[in-house]
Amino acid sequence: MMNPNKFCATNWLYKVGLRPTKQRILLANLLMGDGKHQHFTAEDLFEKAKICKLKVSLATVYNTLHSFSESGLLNKVIVDGSRCYFDTRLDNHSHFFWEETGKLTDAPGNFLEIKNLPKPPKNSKITNVDIIIRLKEN
Amino acid sequence: MMNPNKFCATNWLYKVGLRPTKQRILLANLLMGDGKHQHFTAEDLFEKAKICKLKVSLATVYNTLHSFSESGLLNKVIVDGSRCYFDTRLDNHSHFFWEETGKLTDAPGNFLEIKNLPKPPKNSKITNVDIIIRLKEN
């Protein structure tokens, strides 16, 4: 019988209709394998793969991360004009962004609540509400 | 006697200790001259200057916008992985971002209110809370 807690990259990919290729499985395991939520950039993941002596090209890391986020397997988070972060945690939650180090972390407490959210203008709908709490060390 | 409603670029710059150079005055007037709030990228402003037949280099537009936002004359808004927007409205308010067109507008109502904002971690302080409401036309 299968252990439901063990992450299975192939199933994870099949669920959203992505073909489980070697590179996708490899990256999926790097991302989700340890069951902990992570925030990383394409470059971060590429480095991690290199350290683990896994063969993927940077372009594939970018393509893969975008496929994953378009399929809803990851969340894309934009905080910084230049880089793009991905988050393995999927529920809507706010982030701390450490301006000095460029690190992104989850803000504690999912009970953050917005009052009086403006209505979307006619003929439009809200796809997401991003909340970034910018921090400075002191 | 001076008209307090008329925008004066030189004073605006002096207030924050920026030297009123020709280009800064010129850009300040483009930005603030009509008294309306605006959202724009460096490229937008550069184009606007070109249309007005004003001579500034793109590098200077970038430098100037960053000086202005570091001095608190403008707000920098990051919504999109690639571009960086500036806002002439200085109070903390949330934005609508139109994903298709890349336009940024003020969300109506400044009474948007956040409950249970997480406390900043030890030895850090919150510099800003950015709220971006992403919209899709339908």
Next chain:
DNA sequence: TTAAATGCAAATCTTTTGCACTGGC
């Protein structure tokens, strides 16, 4: 006079793309 600001072009950095090759199904 002189330190700060500017202009230009070249450099940088992240991300995307074109195209030939590879590998799931």
Next chain:
DNA sequence: GCCAGTGCAAAAGATTTGCATTTAA
């Protein structure tokens, strides 16, 4: 075998930087 996925290198796009020139104080 077919077509989606991949790798590589080259391109793209936004921003920055180095350095010689100009300009405000």
